[in-house]
Amino acid sequence: MHRKVAANGNEAIANAMRIANPDVCGAYPITPATEIMQRFTTFVSNGKVKTEMVLAESEHSAMSACIGAAAAGGRVATATSSQGMALMWEMLFIASGLRLPIVMGMANRALSAPINIHGDHSDGMGARDCGWIHLYCENAQEAFDNMLMAFKLAEHMDVRLPVMVGMDGFITSHAIQTMEWIDDETAANFIGEYKSTNPLLDIKNPVSYGPLILADLYMEYRKAQEHVMSGVPKVVLDIAKEFEQISGRKYGLFEEYRLDDAEVAIVVMSSAAGTTKEIIDQFREKGIKVGLLKPRLFRPFPYAEVGEALKHLKAVAVLDRADCFGGSHGPLYVDIASALYNYAQRPVLINKIFGLGGRDYMPDHAEYVINELLQITKDGKVKSVKEYIGVRE
Amino acid sequence: MKTWKEVPPGAVITEPGSSRKFKTGSWRAFRPKWIPENCIQCLFCWIYCPDMSVKVKDGKRTEFDYDYCKGCGICALECPGKKGNKAIVMEEEGK
Ligand code: SF4
Numbered sequence: 001m002h003r004k005v006a007a008n009g010n011e012a013i014a015n016a017m018r019i020a021n022p023d024v025c026g027a028y029p030i031t032p033a034t035e036i037m038q039r040f041t042t043f044v045s046n047g048k049v050k051t052e053m054v055l056a057e058s059e060h061s062a063m064s065a066c067i068g069a070a071a072a073g074g075r076v077a078t079a080t081s082s083q084g085m086a087l088m089w090e091m092l093f094i095a096s097g098l099r100l101p102i103v104m105g106m107a108n109r110a111l112s113a114p115i116n117i118h119g120d121h122s123d124g125m126g127a128r129d130c131g132w133i134h135l136y137c138e139n140a141q142e143a144f145d146n147m148l149m150a151f152k153l154a155e156h157m158d159v160r161l162p163v164m165v166g167m168d169g170f171i172t173s174h175a176i177q178t179m180e181w182i183d184d185e186t187a188a189n190f191i192g193e194y195k196s197t198n199p200l201l202d203i204k205n206p207v208s209y210g211p212l213i214l215a216d217l218y219m220e221y222r223k224a225q226e227h228v229m230s231g232v233p234k235v236v237l238d239i240a241k242e243f244e245q246i247s248g249r250k251y252g253l254f255e256e257y258r259l260d261d262a263e264v265a266i267v268v269m270s271s272a273a274g275t276t277k278e279i280i281d282q283f284r285e286k287g288i289k290v291g292l293l294k295p296r297l298f299r300p301f302p303y304a305e306v307g308e309a310l311k312h313l314k315a316v317a318v319l320d321r322a323d324c325f326g327g328s329h330g331p332l333y334v335d336i337a338s339a340l341y342n343y344a345q346r347p348v349l350i351n352k353i354f355g356l357g358g359r360d361y362m363p364d365h366a367e368y369v370i371n372e373l374l375q376i377t378k379d380g381k382v383k384s385v386k387e388y389i390g391v392r393e
Numbered sequence: 394m395k396t397w398k399e400v401p402p403g404a405v406i407t408e409p410g411s412s413r414k415f416k417t418g419s420w421r422a423f424r425p426k427w428i429p430e431n432c433i434q435c436l437f438c439w440i441y442c443p444d445m446s447v448k449v450k451d452g453k454r455t456e457f458d459y460d461y462c463k464g465c466g467i468c469a470l471e472c473p474g475k476k477g478n479k480a481i482v483m484e485e486e487g488k
């Protein structure tokens with residue numbers, strides 16, 4: 001039975017965690033992800049899960065507890081945001097380097113200073129190269145679905161890597177939306193039993209985690225890790241296919257919206273894609289060929305597939321909800337540019353920085369960007385490659 | 394040496410006791426020397442050695458295990474010796 005409900009993103013992630021029934025959950029509260037763990041600890045108290053909660057004194061410790069528990073041989077999950085993610089940073093690399101399939105919900109939020117509790121992608125982007133798999137969600141439904149798939153993906157024997165599932169802080173984490181649960185049994189069967197690899201608690205087969213690897217072998221381990229990452233997209237697609245069977249919902253490496261025959265397009269992640277689709281429909285009604293590409297699997301970034309999907313366009317605007325200070329462009333722009341660079345024929349590319357610290361992304365912003373793309377297709381003139389939109393000048 | 398295709402996932406060591414193969418004694422710049430006539434068999438050296446390089450047999454201290462002794466000198470520092478005469482002294486390697 002699939003139940004339609006009104007729920008927010010935090011509730012969606014907490015319920016996916018309940019269904020996964022992790023052995024251990026190391027956590028520390030932080031806005032706007034706090035509600036995930038608040039709801040989850042209620043499940044623990046009410047005996048809905050058999051999870052051992054480790055309420056740590058910081059996110060660094062929370063992730064350390066997750067790492068220890070995953071190495072010990074358990075299914076492990078947690079959630080965080082912003083400064084919490086930043087404090088975990090050191091441990092994120094250890095989780096991925098040790099190949100521990102930890103799953104983490106992330107309500108994306110701006111970083112201090114100045115302090116701000118609202119949604120942007122600074123936290124996730126700051127952790128983009130830490131060896132975790134990143135999935136990003138447009139709404140609560142996707143948060144639920146991606147979180148369920150994240151367990152299967154992380155724990156897949158060809159993967160064994162940690163996965164973070166990002167949704168926009170407050171916009172998705174707290175706004176109540178219509179979504180559909182998958183009944184517990186079907187969803188739990190989909191995720192499957194946890195199988196451990198080299199568990200520390202198997203005392204008959206003693207193992208050691210975290211040895212010193214110096215110049216004579218470090219590069220081999222890094223290359224091996226890169227190789228495992230390169231195989232992730234295939235597993236993501238296989239799991240999505242299986243997920244479609246139980247949910248009826250289709251997922252790819254990214255979503256293409258009216259992109260096939262489009263001449264110009266916007267690339268944008270997470271909740272802003274919803275607003276953008278609305279405006280694209282309005283342009284389409286006027287016969288203007290506009291489309292959208294919404295990345296879902298952000299790490300590993302599917303460069304070849306994204307390049308193929310965008311190469312036919314005349315002009316593309318990449319909208320970044322984070323900036324790289326001192327870097328030339330936003331982080332998503334840099335990846336899209338890399339995906340397209342090797343094509344002899346490629347679209348003109350512009351970059352817009354938007355929505356920082358929870359600044360609203362309004363329909364007229366999408367309209368403004370599309371009009372600029374259309375003007376570029378007419379006169380070929382780019383007024384500036386990178387621009388902040390929705391900022392007071 | 395292993396290639397990247399051969400290294401174990403996550404660098405997990407699955408062979409118990411394999412650290413025995415890694416002879417850390419080659420790091421040593423100073424070598425502890427045991428002087429049995431000054432030794433009171435208190436076993437402080439055995440307790441304090443951060444490795445397991447002080448060998449004990451039948452409750453008695455025997456020779457150092459130079460395959461693993463890194464020459465840190467902790468044993469020599471802690472050794473009370475007999476009447477102010479140390480039972481462990483550190484000597485520079487290669488001299
Ligand atoms: S020098 Fe250090 S490592 Fe060697 S036996 Fe003494 S305490 Fe142990």
Ligand code: SF4
Nearest residue numbers: 432433435436438472
């Ligand atoms: S600490 Fe000195 S006196 Fe005591 S057992 Fe060791 S060598 Fe002998």
